[in-house]
Amino acid sequence: MLKKSLTILCLFGSIYSNFAQQVAGKVLTKTNEPIPFATIQIGPNYGVITNEEGSFSIETEGFKASDSVYISCLGFERKGLVLEEFSSKIYKLDEQVNELHEVYVTNRPLTIDSIMYYVNRNLKKNYRPELVRYNVFSRRTEYIVGKDADFEIDKSTGFKKKQLDAFNKDFDGLEKKLVNNKSKQYTEFVGTLFIKDKETSKLKVDKAIRLLDERNDQSVEKLAEKGQELILKHLDKDKVYTVKSGWFKVSDSVSLKENNNKMDDTINSLKFIRNMVHKMVEEHGFSSKTILNFITDTKKYEYEIKDITFIGSEMVYVIRYAPRRSSADFEGTFYVSHETFAILKADYKFAKGRIGEKLNLKLLLGVKYIEQNKKGSVIYKKHKEGYYYPNYMTDQLDRYFYVDRPIKFKDNNSSEKVSFDFKVEGVFKEKNEILVMDESQISISEFNATKEKRKIDYETLKAFDPNYWKDYNVLEPLKEMKEFKVID
Template sequence: MRTNLITLFLFCLTIFTVNSQTTFSSKVLDAKTNQPIPYANIQFNSNTGVISNDNGEYSITITRSITSSDSLVISCLGYEKTSLPLLNFTNEITYLKPQVVDLDEVLLTNKNYSIEEILEKIKVGFETNYDEDYAKRKLFFRESNYSTIDKSEVIINKSTIPEINQGLIDSLLNDVPKNNGNHTELLGELYGKFAPQSQQKMNILKACQLQDEASEVNLENYEKRFNDIFKKYVKRDSYFKIKSGWFSTKEEIDSSLYGDEQPNKKEQEMTEELMAEKRKKDSLRKAGFLNYRKQMIHRLENDHFVSEEDELNFIHKSKRYDFEIKDYAFMDDMFVYVITFEPKRSEDFKGTMYVNAEDFAIVRVDYENVNPLRNFRLLGISMQQYLKQGTIIFHKNGNDRYSIKYMDERFGQRVGIKRPIKVIEKNKNVRGRRQQNMVKGDIDFIVSTIEKTELIVFETKALTEVDFNDFKEKPNVLPEYLKQYDPEFWKGYNIIEPNQAIKEFKALEID
């Protein structure tokens, strides 16, 4: 009899549960248009949830047995919330219906605030709505860099080394890939204040880098290949000097190459600023994986409209923008104003913000630039920051204030170099004139890069200063380097579903 009871219990358990760790994957589409819905919120409970990617795809792992009462709750701004039972879950597409707002509810909630009154309440709320205190944030971060060589020409005008000729240079240029992508993914816990410039500590739980150094599209890659060629042909005790302002070792501009064409004071300051910015970024990278990534993530947490110094300053400089209440909607049970903004004259951004009608916090903003953010041209070197667009979504955290839940940003830059290049071989043991050989020509390069960053915060807990000080970092944590995308690497972890470019990543095999 006892055996029969145990058998019956186990039979019932198999009916109402599945194994203790299950991954559910699907795609979210608009029921009316059949288009993917990005940034949909897929929630299992208060501690387990993910965001759909650009293509509406998601994958969520539940680390306990599933019961007959368990469901996924899928919600998104402007759509009806839906619930999916998990016990008989299939990978079928999930369709969300556009949500119709009840006009009576609008009139009851709206209170007929003008756009000027709403903007003033948003500004007043900056002091109380957004968190600057200590908190522990469990998060997933992904950075993808895509580079393309739009133009690459080197014309040899003179060479006293027969082996270094136009044919060799053309062959070298053809060998270097014109397109490249690399990706960094990190799951970790960030400790510290939300306030800008505050010290942060990080516990990296797991990290990887998909990187193909041999095919990186950058000028340093070309520099290495040119160096290898010149070293092959210089004489013993010789060295060579490159004058172009191109290579990373000679970033300063040798103005003697340009006769009377001298940069003015303002151009010199712009050049110094550009180089200082690059050196700062390089030094941060060299400081170590953990230090660089935690500083970058903390910068993202503050890279938005709350800061008066930020580029996305449409609230602080509201007089320079036109605003219009376009609609009303629901977002995670919040009633929100849908307000568009665009520049009156020369400001840089346009977009849409979603404002909680209860506390006047901006809970989401979609933005894109309408003008290049930066244009730089000096003595054949040009740089244009032509793209900055993204979405920022906020949520109420463990401190009962708003902080970033999800952020997706794309930043585009185009760098061009069109100027003469001179390579001079000198020998330190030759008396008098040390010059031995010379290669002279012109270079014309244009390289475009897109940097895409994604950040999702799964959980935010209040933290005391004592807790922060007591936490000890492991400073030498390094990512695992992968030569191709491995779907098993993040198995069992909740992350943002990778896009097709990441799934297809594979490093080139170099002989």
């Protein structure tokens, strides 16, 4: 009897272990095109979405072989299967055939004005953006496309020729790194964002990593830090200098001997990261001051119903929008539920000729800055209580920069001077992604009781590790990130 019981237990354990595993695969169309942001769901509240390449990875531990798995995406027929059939492979979805489209449009037409009216009337009912807790996964990708760089000393009363040659040689190396370097850097973390209101939030970080080659780090902070290191290397650290840039005196008393850790404080500051994540959540909310102002500022935009599609049995309007007035910035597509008039998904990009913040003092101060090529998407998920919350947000932005300014260092205690020209031009490219893995409402007392640390302790990796997030259902990385490796 004991032997028989042990056999049954072993058999049960073997069956169960088949489903206590990571399943990785791809979701494609019938023509083998990737389907980004498709949902893979097990049970009512557990799932992941595919990345831009259609790839996903999901942990199935704790579920039974008979549990249902659903793969779905707007515009495609939902595929259902049981967990024992769910394995690491390619899954193909059929495009949704809009059989009800003609009947619906003929028998019960709704104008675009009516749809937008009901959308805005139901915003407060459909979304609860305050006193909320989001369990989030965040990924940030950064790199620079360098166009031009030129750093050179043109005057010096304190350097000999050999010293000038050495200084300029170091600057040449920095120029080449800026223009020729193609490496990207990635920052990821898992944590909990507590939002009190649109102005106030707190962040707890459970785990955080960076993938970067520190020799080629081209963040704004590191570029400035490298320039400072070169100055420290060649100027006398025991002296105090007056620093002038262009027509302006930057400082009356700068000691190069001082150890300045402000840049490291900024990079590792939890406040900096919390503000970035909270701002991204707020930017994908609904008001005239957010990215999604094309929902609320209906007089600024023109709209067109392009199609009707389905997600499961739910009918969805596909609406295109574009600027009607010069004060409108974006164009794209959004999707509206016929049942609740909630926005289920929205895509946006700068309309032709539109840019973001800019500063053009090229002639006066040798500085130019332009935000351009902004684009992104947001997908909302329906809570079991009937309201919606952002499930996935992605935002990309290019920041063009140009700086051409003379910089002078003058020893406060002598006539020694060092003057060099600083010219650099390029584009900072930045992409942020936030996946909300779980959401719940909180009380004001819960928010007040939440404690926040000052810094984030990042772990820096020299190569992509597929097992790093194995205990979390995070967003599957793109192929380029999987191939990241620092070559010694």
